[in-house]
Amino acid sequence: MRPGFWQPQVFLAVRARVRKGSVSMLQEIRELLLDLFYPCQCPGCSRPVPGRVLLCPECRARLLQPRGFVPQGPLQLAVYRVFLYEGGIKSALHGAKFTGREDYLPRLAREMSAVLQGRTGMPWQGEGILPPAVIPVPTDPGRRKKRGYDIPEEIFRPWAEKNQLPFLPVLRRIRPTQPQYGLTRTERRENLKGCFALKQGAALPQRAILADDICTSGSTLLEAARVLKRGGVSRVYGLVLAAVE
Numbered sequence: 001m002r003p004g005f006w007q008p009q010v011f012l013a014v015r016a017r018v019r020k021g022s023v024s025m026l027q028e029i030r031e032l033l034l035d036l037f038y039p040c041q042c043p044g045c046s047r048p049v050p051g052r053v054l055l056c057p058e059c060r061a062r063l064l065q066p067r068g069f070v071p072q073g074p075l076q077l078a079v080y081r082v083f084l085y086e087g088g089i090k091s092a093l094h095g096a097k098f099t100g101r102e103d104y105l106p107r108l109a110r111e112m113s114a115v116l117q118g119r120t121g122m123p124w125q126g127e128g129i130l131p132p133a134v135i136p137v138p139t140d141p142g143r144r145k146k147r148g149y150d151i152p153e154e155i156f157r158p159w160a161e162k163n164q165l166p167f168l169p170v171l172r173r174i175r176p177t178q179p180q181y182g183l184t185r186t187e188r189r190e191n192l193k194g195c196f197a198l199k200q201g202a203a204l205p206q207r208a209i210l211a212d213d214i215c216t217s218g219s220t221l222l223e224a225a226r227v228l229k230r231g232g233v234s235r236v237y238g239l240v241l242a243a244v245e
Contacts, residue, residue, distance in 0.1 A: 044088025054107035071218020078123035079238030105154040133166040133205035170202035188219040
């Protein structure tokens with residue numbers, strides 16, 4: 001039987017984490033309730049997953065391929081990906097986007113944070129004096145309203161806060177776009193052209209990590225990076241949970 005929040009050992013664990021400043025009480029209670037009502041099975045193979053991660057060890061070993069790459073396009077944008085976009089990662093993101101599986105998001109966030117913790121060789125490391133800010137790629141407002149949550153924000157905000165990086169949602173979408181799947185690279189660029197803008201009065205950092213859940217062609221990241229650079233950000237990097245290449 002899974003322990004409820006009202007049991008002493010669970011409450012004490014929550015209080016200990018909150019006192020350390022790692023999470024808020026409301027966030028921790030929310031995650032415990034999600035764990036309680038949505039016992040996790042690996043979305044890649046349906047095996048039970050112990051603890052508060054998403055993937056079983058076998059699926060994680062197959063999908064975990066962190067590396068940097070540069071998408072084809074008009075900007076030289078150094079992007080770092082954590083997982084391959086297939087198997088359990090693809091299934092979890094699809095569930096979060098289309099079937100309301102919000103419970104996957106804290107687990108995805110923990111998977112990513114565990115990989116990046118203490119890792120070297122990421123493009124934003126070793127440059128500049130001030131730390132970069134994390135800027136999420138904004139979700140279409142209609143999709144966000146329908147889901148009730150924002151996927152990039154749910155995945156990347158905990159990592160940013162844990163590493164004391166400013167989390168700045170300064171981008172907004174100013175027009176709707178078609179879903180990107182099924183479009184060619186050229187069609188993706190045209191679909192996204194002019195869809196992002198800076199929020200009025202946004203204070204921009206010198207360096208920014210542009211964060212998104214998925215990268216296929218890189219068109220979304222490149223268009224968002226173009227807007228940030230035009231606004232005055234001197235260095236823009238990309239960080240994605242998963243990529244196809």
